[in-house]
Amino acid sequence: MKALKNLKKQTKISFLNYGIVILFFIVVQILANLGMLTNSLKGQLIPILSYVIMALALNLVVGISGELSLGHAGFMSVGAFSGVVVSMSLxxxxxxxxxxxxxxxxxxxxxxxxxxxxxxxxxxxLNGDYLAIVTLAFGEIIKNVMNCLYVGVDKAGLHLSFKDAASMGMAADGKVLINGPMGATGVTKLSTFIAGTILLLLVLVIIQNLVNSRTGLAIMAIRDNRIAAEASGVPVTRHKLIAFVTSAAIAGAAGALYALNYSTIAPKKFDFNTSILILVFVVLGGIGNMTGSIIAAALLTVLPELLRKFSDYRMLIYAIVLILVMIASNNPKLRSIFDGLGKKAKKEEAAK
Amino acid sequence: MLANLINGISLGSVYAIIALGYTMVYGIAKMLNFAHGDVIMVGAYVAFCAITGLGWPPILAVLASVAVCTVLGIIIEGLAYKPLRNATSLAVLITAIGVSYFLQNAALLIWTSNTKVFPNIFADLPALQLGSTQVAPVTLITVLANIVIMLALTFFTSKTKMGKAMRAVSEDKGAATLMGINVNRTISMTFAIGSGLAAIAGVLLCTAYPTLMPTTGAMPGIKAFTAAVFGGIGSIPGAMLGGVLLGVIEIFGKAYISTQLSDAIVFAVLIIVLLVKPTGLLGRKVREKV
Incomplete structure (x- = not known):
């Protein structure tokens, strides 16, 4: 009986998440049809979806698997540039x-x-802070390698070089797809809002099914107590790897969606700051809470845009908001008030 | 070869001084203070303004910069980190990132995004001739400053009352409180020292590489953090060793392998070291208890 109740709660949350995404899609469509979307907001739609997907991916690692990753933009970068190469060469x-x-x-x-x-x-x-620094290092390495990567295409196929565009040895009609630090230029914009929404729903299905499966339970058991899980016969490394690789692949998909929304994209875009930005979404949305990640990523992507009237001060305000939210959400007094409210609501529900 | 080695040690010494700030704060507060790199930038700007704007002599400007950064460190700790003393480490990390954004954007408003050219404050001093290679005075002073700071800090943490209190707090906060140590004041003091060192590092860094903008501190900050982990975070000699090694690897990577890939080489070495020795070169292994 209890298990059934738990299951129901999980399914409820899953459907709530699908609902939010579909509702967002419908609202945007209606607003667009009424002509109420400004151009700058329209341009933000696909980045919003990409960042929401990134936040979900990172939440799988940080929230469900309990490992801090500071280099997720690296995976986004790999997905972005391989996506660009695929779309341009085909x-x-x-x-x-x-x-x-x-x-x-x-x-x-x-x-x-x-x-x-x-x-x-x-x-x-590795564990804890050491894992964090190594993921940071890998993110920087990916950025650095992408910065020296040259890819071109001609009749014979793809050409690669780490030196410069000339040393790829392409035929005269060859086209440079990725041009080192300049990144990809002249990309055909393929991403559409509806494709992004479908991808987001698909990602939600994958993540929520993974989290609610036996594998997901094992991953969370490792997070809560690695030694106890190991003693109960859960293969630790394999489960951590499942969560990490799933997350990386999803981040790659988000990267491809993101890159194909712009005509030029440089490797510098996917640096440490982007990794941190996504981590901020996850932490502010609530670690391990997928609904929170969706809402936080969407709101915080739009926030700098909404703060535009403060022009020069907007990033300053963003920083102050970030610090204040972290302090407020960790204040024991405020916490107990919120917990009290939650309990009260539950009691009333039970009384009914 | 020799010139590269000297340059590497000099750059590494700057990393080492920054890494000391990271390592002390991590040792005592168990937090990754990502805003540390931006304190460097503030220190450099203060010195820049004092020298070019007010026309102060360099030594006075450095002192002013240290004073400003020390106070800044105490204020940041008191306003942003102290309320989160019992929060999860991730919450503190995000707050540190918020502080970093704040400092960068405040600097952007105050000093604009235009690149400033930092004056060579050691221009009057003669260069040292070492065989056929010439050693710039800033290189020599950076290495000397590094050694002096290292010795002073070792003396401070092992001999003075405050230093001993710091080590006690980093070992066990609860027990330290019971022994009558004011934990909050000790942590503030650690931030003050770390930030003061960051100011010195900022001046030295910008004298050697004279471009100054609001994001100047970010990359050296990350590298110094890497250096601290490399040497074993929480250990003062480790930070020193990690910093110098990192600087030497970076300069040699630039000179002999690839200019563009030098950062990748630095981080790859870090990863290899951590995989072989997960607590860094001089880090202590803490046994996990069930």
Whole structure:
């Protein structure tokens, strides 16, 4: 009986999350049809979806698996640039933009997932702050390598170089796709709001099913007490790796969606600050709380835009808001008031 | 070769001085103070204004910069970190990031985003001739400052009452409180020392690499943090060793492998060291209890 009740609660939360995403989609469509969306807000739609997906991915690692990752923008970068290469090099063979976007996202996710395996196997042996610093280091390495990466395409296929565009040895009709620190330029914008929404729903299905599965329970058991879980026969590294690689692959998909929304994208975009930005979404939304991640990522992506009238002061205000929210949400007095409210509501529900 | 080695040790000494701030704060408050890199930037700006704006002599400007940063460190700790003393480490981390954003954007408003050229404050001093290589005075002074600071800190933590209190608090906060140590004041003091050192590091860094803008402190901050972890976070000689090694690796990577990939090389070495020795070069292993 109790298990049934718990299950119900989990399903309720899952459906709440799907509901929020669908509601957001409908509201945006209605506003767009009424012409109430400003251009700057319209341009924010796909970044919002990408950041929401990133926040969900990071929450899987930070919240569910309990490991602090400071380099998730690295996976986003891998997904973004492999997505760009796929979409640009297949421009002639796959004329349908929807199919090309799908291929770009799938391959972006796949390559980011592979990067996740390569990074995860050594990294997940470490704990706590050391794991955090190593993920930070990997994020910086990915950014650095992307900065010297040159990719081009001609009739013979793809060409790679780490030196400069000329040393790729392309035929005369070859086209440079990724140009070192300049990144990708002249990208065809493929991402659409509806494709992003579908991706987000799919990601929610994957994450929520993973969290509520037996594997998810094992992952959370490791988070709560690694030694106890190990003693009960849960393979620690394998489960940590499942969470980490899933998260990396999802981040790659988000990266591809994000990159294909712009005509130019530079590797510098996916630096330490982006990793931190996503971590801020996760922490402010509530660690381990997927609904919170969705709302925090969406609101905080729009917030700098809404604060535009404060112009120069907006990032300053953002910083102050961040500090105040952290202090307020950790204030024992305020906490007990909120906990009291929650209990009261539950009691009333029970009385009914 | 020799020139590269000297440059590496000099850059590494700056990292080491910054890393000392990280390592002391981590040792005592168990927090990653990501705002530390931005304190460096503030220190450099204060010195810059004192020298070029007010025309103060360099030594006075450095003292002013140290004073401002020390006070800044105490204020940051009191306003932002003290209310979170019992919060999760992630909450403190995010607050530190908030403080970092705040300092960067405040600097952007006060000093604008225009790059400032930091004056060479040691221009009057003669360069040292070492065989065929010339050693710039700033290089020599950076290395000397590093050694002096290291010795002073070792003396401070092992001999003085306050230093002993710091070590006690970092070992066990509860027991330290019972022994009559004022934990809050000790932590404030640690922040004060760390931030004061950051000011010195800022001046030295900007004298050697004279571009100053609001994000100047970010990358050296991350590198110094890496250095602290590299040497074993929480250990003062570890921070020193990690910093110098990191600087040497960076300069040699730039000179012999690839200029663009030098940061990647630094971080790759860090990862390899951590995989072989997960607590850093000089870190102590803490046994996990069930």
């Amino acid at each position: 421009a002639e063979n796959v004329p349908n933009p929807g199919l090309r976007l799908l291929l770009a996202i799938v391959i972006g996710a796949l390559l980011a997932g592979i990067a996740g395996v390569i990074i995860g196997i050594p990294v997940l042996r």
